[in-house]
Amino acid sequence: MLGAIIGDIIGSVYEFHNTKRKDFHLFTPKSRFTDDTVMTLAVAEWLTEDRSHGKEELVRRMQTLGRQYPTAGYGGKFMRWLYNPKPEPYYSYGNGSGMRVSPVAFYAHSLDETLHLAELSAEVTHNHPEGIKGAKAIASAIYLARTEATKEEIRSYVEENFLYDLHRSLDDLRPAYTYDMSCQKTVPPAILAFLEGHDFEEVIRLAVSLGGDSDTIAAMAGGIAQAFYGVPRKLATYCYALLTPPLRTILDNFEEMLGCRESDPFCLERFVEAQETNGKYQQALVELEHGHKTTHWIWYVFPQLKGLGHSAYAQYYGIADADEASAYLAHPLLGSRLREAAHAVLTHGGKDIEAVMGGHIDTLKLRSSMTLFDAVCPNDVFGKVLDTFYKGNKDELTIERMKKR
Known part of the structure; x- marks a missing residue:
């Protein structure tokens, strides 16, 4: 079907x-x-x-x-x-x-x-x-x-x-x-x-x-x-x-x-595969702990809603809606890694977030990602990142798209 x-x-x-x-x-x-x-x-x-x-x-x-x-x-x-x-x-x-x-x-x-x-x-x-x-x-x-x-x-x-x-x-x-x-x-x-x-x-x-x-x-x-x-x-x-x-x-x-239901219909394994390739997640975590992003991993470490970006990476690693975001958080590896990476960002509360994320564009992507996951899991680390670096201001386009879905 x-x-x-x-x-x-x-x-x-x-x-x-x-x-x-x-x-x-x-x-x-x-x-x-x-x-x-x-x-x-x-x-x-x-x-x-x-x-x-x-x-x-x-x-x-x-x-x-x-x-x-x-x-x-x-x-x-x-x-x-x-x-x-x-x-x-x-x-x-x-x-x-x-x-x-x-x-x-x-x-x-x-x-x-x-x-x-x-x-x-x-x-x-x-x-x-x-x-x-x-x-x-x-x-x-x-x-x-x-x-x-x-x-x-x-x-x-x-x-x-x-x-x-x-x-x-x-x-x-x-x-x-x-x-x-x-x-x-x-x-x-x-x-x-x-x-x-x-x-x-x-x-x-x-x-x-x-x-x-x-x-x-x-x-x-x-x-x-x-x-x-x-x-x-x-x-x-x-x-x-x-x-x-x-x-x-x-x-x-x-x-x-x-008896033929797919156990991973959103194919969250695409994120696991990307993070595991050449130790990309560990590299991302090291960069976040040091307070300066220098390599390219934003799409599959801090994913955002599908449609906010137009690149092939943004489309492939885009999250469909609150259902997929909830499934991402419930994943035994991806959920814990997302929280770990967000906590690593929080350790730099006194720094300019653009310096931590390596530029303006990824700073916006981080806010979009934190807005998405805060919406499905409030009172977690995601809201703290928004409060600490964005004065609690959420990404309005993410909120608007979630309402439409």
Whole structure:
């Protein structure tokens, strides 16, 4: 399921600004989850919480979660359905049924159950035969991929049972391909992207490079690619961090139910690895104890919120929000080291903080970092650093971004 979310987030930038290239940036400052992710997680929540798999409960989950994210990018008809006190299916053959179906295929214990649940998940809105067919085609491809079917077996099954032509080439389709939200025009290309790709990332790049409804095509392709290849850790970590805490909770609960929850979803080991390389943390601690920073380690010793800096280091070592900051503090090594480094700074209370941190820029980064961790753990050493060197003044941009998250 996370594969579909990754596809959605990567494709989100290109949905209305199509690219026909495969060498685009996977992530930009505008990358975000859309309605595809929200509804995928609504289906996951339904499967997790309602073991009877009733339609009324699915509708309730979709409406409740969807209304919490009113600007996620829903289509007009679906938006009206979302807020209708008596929602009824509206005979749609749009690809909304295919983009949200991936949890079904990871949950089901057989192909028959996959097809049954896919139809249920579709027909509460997309009860047109093509809408149901699209959902069943994507779900069956994912189920077959995760049960070790070959690509040719998946191609043959989908062609024989859903009559999609999967012997075309994306290179042939790409030049004339235009925006279309129907299952008929998006489900086959999504499956073709999976069939032509050689790893997870290439599948996503192929799906987006087609143009058109990029986020949804990539979401459908990403679900199949996850089942076949697994998900690269860096992509999973980046996209997990872009989810809101409530959405992360749904994902965590679903993966825990399936027994595949990642023990370190934020990939905090990236900080451990950086600190351990060539003794970087010990070097940083020595510099702080001597009262003069001279080498480059600020990003992974005093991390700040993602998005405050624009360098590759700032993005890679950026903290997503209060959840990741709390996890950082709870880490048996990182939490203790952060406090140790902050205490080392405090020993220079009578000095100019810019002299201690080696310049103005890192002085600002230290304040941002201390503001972040003081917010999730008040009355700790972080607040003392702010009081001692910044007269208690916190970084307003950090506070503002935390409120938005």
